Amino acid sequence: xxxxxxxxxxxxxxxxxxxxxxxxxxxxxxxxxxxxxxxxxxxxxxxxxxxxxxxxxxxxxxxxxxxxxxxxxxxxxxxxxxxxxxxxxxxxxxxxxxxxxxxxxxxxxxxxxxxxxxxxxxxxxxxxxxxxxxxxxxxxxxxxxxxxxxxxxxxxxxxxxxxxxxxxxxxxxxxxxxxxxxxxxxxxxxxxxxxxxxxxxxxxxxxxxxxxxxxxxxxxxxxxxx
Numbered sequence: 001x002x003x004x005x006x007x008x009x010x011x012x013x014x015x016x017x018x019x020x021x022x023x024x025x026x027x028x029x030x031x032x033x034x035x036x037x038x039x040x041x042x043x044x045x046x047x048x049x050x051x052x053x054x055x056x057x058x059x060x061x062x063x064x065x066x067x068x069x070x071x072x073x074x075x076x077x078x079x080x081x082x083x084x085x086x087x088x089x090x091x092x093x094x095x096x097x098x099x100x101x102x103x104x105x106x107x108x109x110x111x112x113x114x115x116x117x118x119x120x121x122x123x124x125x126x127x128x129x130x131x132x133x134x135x136x137x138x139x140x141x142x143x144x145x146x147x148x149x150x151x152x153x154x155x156x157x158x159x160x161x162x163x164x165x166x167x168x169x170x171x172x173x174x175x176x177x178x179x180x181x182x183x184x185x186x187x188x189x190x191x192x193x194x195x196x197x198x199x200x201x202x203x204x205x206x207x208x209x210x211x212x213x214x215x216x217x218x219x220x221x222x223x224x225x226x
Contacts, residue, residue: 101224116192125178
């Protein structure tokens with residue numbers, strides 16, 4: 001393809017007295033409309049004895065159209081993602097001061113009350129138990145749940161030891177065990193906790209919940225609300 005006549009660039013306002021560097025800073029990159037106008041102007045001013053090849057221009061125009069379409073699509077997706085995240089944040093704000101079930105195995109026992117939790121089973125089990133352990137690793141109480149189906153099975157620890165006395169306030173660990181017909185079943189322990197605040201995550205973290213006693217937990221990790 002023949003080179004573009006500098007006079008054409010001047011008529012289009014793509015050159016200035018200070019040269020190409022000023023042009024790029026003042027006009028930015030060459031757009032699709034500019035390129036089309038250049039092609040038409042160049043064709044009008046071409047040497048009839050040395051006609052230019054239009055195929056390269058048309059190919060370039062097709063590339064401009066494709067890139068432009070992709071750019072607009074990406075912008076649309078970005079706007080949709082931003083709107084979804086804003087809506088998700090507003091919905092998550094309703095969780096403040098409510099309890100959520102999250103996949104953790106440590107909980108703080110206060111001077112009163114107990115701890116609510118659940119065991120998530122990948123398949124049914126004939127015998128499920130939850131052991132409560134203090135910070136030294138000693139068993140404080142064992143909670144039998146009996147036979148349980150696949151999925152979530154809730155439990156409650158009233159805060160007492162195996163002897164019936166009130167356990168000291170502090171941090172306790174919960175370990176679940178399950179026995180199936182064909183051997184051990186690997187359970188997951190989840191505990192209830194109160195949501196203190198909500199924030200929008202960064203770097204793809206999504207919405208984060210500040211959960212009392214557990215720190216920050218992603219909204220996607222919440223298994224149950226209420």
